[in-house]
Amino acid sequence: MPETAKTPADDDVALDAALDPLVVALDIGSTATRGGVHDASGRRVHGLQHKVPHAFTVAPDGTSVIDPDQVTAEVGQVLDAVTGNRRLGTRIAGVAMDTFAASLIAVDAAGHALTPCLTYADSRSADAVAALREELDEHAVQQRTGTRLHTSYHAPRLRWLAAAEPRVAGEATAFWSLGEYILARLIGEPLAGTSTVAWTGLLDRRTGELDAELLTAAGIGAEHLSPVRDLTEPAHPAAPQRWPALARAAWFPVITDGFASNIGSGATDATVVTAATATSGALRVLLDGPADPLPFGLWNYRVSAGRTLLGGAINDVGRAVSWAQDTLRLSPELGSVLAAAPSDATPLVLPYLTGERAPGWIGEARAVLGGVSAATGADALFRGIVEGVALTYARVADELRPAAPRVLEVAAAGRVSNDHPEWLGILADVLGRPVTHVTRRRATQRGTALLALDVLAPEIPRAPRATGATYEPRPAHAEHYAQRRARFAEAYDALVRR
Secondary structure (H helix, E strand, O other), X not given: OOOOOOOOOOOOEOHHHOOOOEEEEEEEOOOEEEEEEEOOOOOEEEEEEEEEEOOOEEOOOOOEEEOHHHHHHHHHHHHHHHHOOHHHOOOEEEEEEEEOOOOEEEEOOOOOEOOOEXXXXXXXXXXXXXXXXXXXXXXXXHHHHOOOOOXXXXXXXXXXXXXXXXXXXXXXXEEEOHHHHHHHHHHOOOOEEHHHHHOOOOEOOOOOOEOHHHHHHHOOOHHHOOOEEOOOOOEOOOOOOOOHHHOOOEEXXXXXXXXXXXXXXXXXXXXXXXXXXXXXEEEEEEEEOOOOOOOOOOEEEEOOOOEEEEEEEEXXXXXXXXXXXXXXOOOOOOHHHHHOOOOOOOOEEEOOOOOOOOOOOOOOXXXXXXXXXXXXXXXXXXXXXXXXXXXXXXXXXXXXXXXXXXXXXXXXXXXXXXXXXXXXXXXXXXXXXXXXXXOOOOHHHHHHHHHHHHHHOOOOOOOOOOEEEEEOOOHHXXXXXXXXXXXXXXHHHHHHHO
């Protein structure tokens, strides 16, 4: 629904002033499980929000996993906290969930996990990617499914699992995303939204059907995956007794955080591109129908019967910032470092701590530091890492521009933008476009609530998104960053040739 300035501001609202129907939005990200109650205008209900931190288990071999039962327990804790107020009664009309995308869990016939949850950053299937690129026409695969052959997607991961854990692969009767697993544990149904299935890399972006060639390459049948379910088709299971406030709530199919982030940031059509700046990041724009043709460096996921999401993902954004802060033991006050004019002495950094996704899709890529000398201090290295992240966004933007020519605005949302808004000046300089700071924290959670409300309360106006400063590109910095982009491309090409 279009946002309008005549609706209430996007601030927290007291329960007594909240507009019915209410919804619970759950957001499972890379660093925490979050959730809260939202009113019909999309505002968060004050005091009914909760967060449970977590972390991926990682290893040098490319492992990146999390325990699905642990996250299921976290969701239970969140629901306990946000639905425990007796004054809620049965005002909650829906429960909606988003999770980090491209997750994979092998389950047995009873729905029990046989593996940890593989996250988007797990790169152990790199050899399977190489083999599939020899067997299949990757360009044709991408034009059908909207996805490249990469360690984030199911076909190579299932190949890898069959070779590395043949017993487990043989016992598996289904392969679920993290959200499907949680819903199966809570309500007995692994409801998979369109975007969740699309992020497996197995869904035809035009027809909404599973791709037969890739299913065969992955060694599975369509029966191993949950049916695609549109958001207009929530389930109405018997309410879990643990949460009486959810007695009449509909439960929505799980969606991906990328789709929710665009909606929550106000990027609801082809004129606004979202720069997501959480632990991982992305540039994404919603389109009516598929992008045709699709640039080879990008993905184009089907998110509903009429819409697709075009863009490219970046593994290491907040992760790169946090790694730098922890490793270099930096001061929390980094605004002056980020607001300073660019310098030729700043190291050139390719910030691939956990591999590259768009636009090169080199899952085994690792970070490169260039131009570091004995005179390089911690602040300069931090600045180089942040510039490297911005330059990575720019590589995605270069491919996005011809495929989405109507873009007028870049809307930046996420932890990094909120914690370090000065970095948006660097991003604007590198992209050569104005960047608007979406200041509402938990924009992804807000988007999940809004998508549920589009079904439950389409007639009620939504509160407009909260925004801060718009950062304009500075002409005086244009030549410096043009040279940086050229050097970045040279260093990247050298990395790929190794």
